[in-house]
Amino acid sequence: MLDEWIRKDTGEENKISLLNSKKGRLLLVIIICIGLLALLWPPVSKPDSSPTKVAQPLASQSLEGSLKHRLQTELAAILSQIEGAGTVEVSITLDSEGLKTYATNDRDERRQIEEGGRTTIEESSTRDLAVSSGNPLLLEEKMPEILGVLIVADGADDPQVKENLTNAASTLLDISPHRVRVMPREGGQ
Known part of the structure; x- marks a missing residue:
C-alpha cells in the first residue's frame, strides 16, 4: 500500500x-x-493545580514581640482597673511565634523510560505559593500558645485582689488559672 x-x-x-x-x-x-x-514515549502527567496547605512560622521575631507587647499592654491596662490592684505590670511567655498556612499549587510529574531491558522512572514535584494580588494566599493563621503569665501588682498582698487578678487574666487569655502567677510589687501599698 x-x-x-x-x-x-x-x-x-x-x-x-x-x-x-x-x-x-x-x-x-x-x-x-x-x-x-x-x-x-511516556505521557507527561498533567500538573495538579489544586491548592494545598503549607505551614510556615510567622515572618519574624518582631511579629511575636509586637503581639506579646500588645497583649501585655492591654492586659495590664485592664487589670489595673480592678479594685485594689493599683499599678500592674504583666509579663507573658509564648510557646512559639505562631503559624501561618499558605495555599500552594503542587505539580507532580512522573515519566517512565524503557531502554533495552531497563526501565527508568523519573519523578519530579514542584510546589509554588498561590498568589493573589501579588501577595501569598493565606489560608489560616494560628496565634502562639500562651505558656504562662506573671502579674506584678501593688494590691497583690490582698488574697481577694490576687484571686480577682488571676481569674481576670485566665479568662481574658483563655488559659487555665494555674498558668497565671500574681505577685505583690516590692514596696507596694
Whole structure:
C-alpha cells in the first residue's frame, strides 16, 4: 500500500518496488522508528493545580514581640482597673511565634523510560505559593500558645485582689488559672 502510494505520488508507474530500493527501505525504517518512539514515549502527567496547605512560622521575631507587647499592654491596662490592684505590670511567655498556612499549587510529574531491558522512572514535584494580588494566599493563621503569665501588682498582698487578678487574666487569655502567677510589687501599698 505504501509502495503504491509513493509510486502514484512520484508519477512512476514502473514495476520497481519501493521496498527493493535503498531509499525506500530507509524511509520505511525511519517511519517505523518514529511510530515506535511515539508508542513508547511516556505521557507527561498533567500538573495538579489544586491548592494545598503549607505551614510556615510567622515572618519574624518582631511579629511575636509586637503581639506579646500588645497583649501585655492591654492586659495590664485592664487589670489595673480592678479594685485594689493599683499599678500592674504583666509579663507573658509564648510557646512559639505562631503559624501561618499558605495555599500552594503542587505539580507532580512522573515519566517512565524503557531502554533495552531497563526501565527508568523519573519523578519530579514542584510546589509554588498561590498568589493573589501579588501577595501569598493565606489560608489560616494560628496565634502562639500562651505558656504562662506573671502579674506584678501593688494590691497583690490582698488574697481577694490576687484571686480577682488571676481569674481576670485566665479568662481574658483563655488559659487555665494555674498558668497565671500574681505577685505583690516590692514596696507596694
